[in-house]
Amino acid sequence: MSLSETLFQEAQKYIPGGVNSPVRACKSVDATPLFIKKAEGSRITSVEGASYIDYVLSWGPMILGHAHPDVTEVAVAAAKKGASYGAPCEAEIDLARAVCHALPTVEMVRMVNSGTEATMSALRLARGYTGRNKVLKFIGGYHGHGDPFLASAGSGVATLAIPGTPGVPADVVAHTLLAQYNDLEQVKAHFERHGDDIACIIVEPVAGNMGLVLPKPGFLEGLREITRQYGALLIFDEVITGFRVDFGGAQKRFGIQPDLTCLGKIIGGGFPVGAYGGRRDIMQRVAPCGDVYQAGTLSGNPVAMAAGTCTLELLSRADYAGLEQRTQALVAELKSIFAEKSVPVVINQIASIFTIFFTQTPEIVDFPTASTADSARYTRFYAHMREKGVYLAPSGYECAFLSFAHSDRDINITLEAVRSAQL
Incomplete structure (x- = not known):
């Protein structure tokens, strides 16, 4: 053995x-x-x-690559000064500034600890901002293990062929609308029926959890047009694509402007970190600036922030x-x-x-x-x-x-x- x-x-x-x-x-x-x-x-x-x-x-x-020497050096140096403060540190500003400068649609950003936290928080913000309940996601799209997202999820849920929603109340998933990726007609049909109660569409601009699936020409543009028509928000889940398909993410590569963007551990050089950000008027609804609550003790911890800032600096020249x-x-x-x-x-x-x-x-x-x-x-x-x-x-x-x-x-x-x- x-x-x-x-x-x-x-x-x-x-x-x-x-x-x-x-x-x-x-x-x-x-x-x-x-x-x-x-x-x-x-x-x-x-x-x-x-x-x-x-x-x-x-x-x-x-x-x-793993254990890049520059990233490792700054992470070790930061850890020697303390792993977590539970209080603000300058490194948070450095990484937030770098993310906002890199992504064309992110004017403000909130650090969290994982991609799942980012998507959960972005959905709550979209609902708070619009005053609506429903979210439209795509079959096979995985946006972390938050309750509303486990309906017809890809990734491990599909791999293990297990139901996506045990432990999730039926009335929670009832607010999740499903469409096939790359099918604008299904999206339009949902909005024709529920348009006044759809807070947002969340989409991987390049699907990565049913295997890699690219958007058909016009698909992302269509989502942007539909959400604007009905006053819903467009959320790009760039946990996989952010700083991977382009330094400015899929939104830069495809020339689409989402309202909110979710990011994952790539912005921390592999350390546990995530983020959500977008238009200033939307992000200012997040507490303590606004009334949509979200918090986290380890959010913005100095080790992940230092590693992330170093990573983005290296990637800006890659x-x-x-x-x-x-x-x-x-x-x-x-x-x-x-x-x-x-x-x-x-x-x-x-x-x-x-x-x-x-x-x-x-x-x-x-x-x-x-x-x-x-x-x-x-x-x-x-x-x-x-x-x-x-x-x-x-x-x-x-x-x-x-x-x-x-x-x-x-x-x-x-x-x-x-x-x-x-x-």
Whole structure:
């Protein structure tokens, strides 16, 4: 029995399922999770001492690579001065200023501790600002584990094939309206029926929790037009896309102006942090400035703020175009290899993100088409790649990510591993 297997058995005595986030249990790929000892650059190292090229990157935020020396240095320096004050510190201003300068629609921002906190808080703010109750989300879109968002959620909820709403009162989910991603007609129908009570649409501008699904031309523009027509707010959940598809997020890349934006741990260099921000008139409704209450003892803690400010400074000078070109080249090679093997695939890609769908469906545009992917084939692929030292997400409903730390050698090893796969 490996050390990871031993630790997993021990973990299950004290932690539900042996993990603190469900997908980590690797159930959908019939595997025992790897327990990680350390991570640096493009690689993670298991407790057994095995090194893996990492395409999970803590589910996306480690775009600079793990344990970037500059980020680590400022985080350690901050920790030596105290991990949490429960009081304001100058580092909060530094990171807030950096976020507002980077994102074209964020005039004010509130720091929280996770993407889930960000989306929950943004929804409360949207309801408080509009005086309305309903939220429209997209089937397969995951916005954290807040009660209103677990209706037809993607990510781990879809991976484990469990109901999205046990423990959530029916009257809470009754205010959540559902539409298929990329289907403006369904959105219009909801607004025609409930437009005077829809507070907001929340959307991943590039869906990342049903695998990577790109918006069709006109989809995001249509959402912006509809929300303006009915006086609802448009919330971009950029927990995955923020500072990943572009330094200014998906909103900059696609030229769309959401009213509110939610961000995740990428703005903290991987430390536990999130944020929501947007138009000044909306954000000024947040307490203590306004009457919409939200609070958190660790929000704006000095360690995460220092790491985040350093991360954004490094990213402001990073070669995003070059990283995207390397990702495009990797995806092109993957497509070629799968074609040689006569393995039907669709690979969706944008910037440094991609997902391999083993499917004969011509294109993946929403959750139903994403669900046509062959999960058994992905399980075999995952096991083979892990054996060859390549670490992929233990779910076909997730994304793969490149970082600035991935080398040409990493990519060549990855491609050789794919070439040797029996699928």
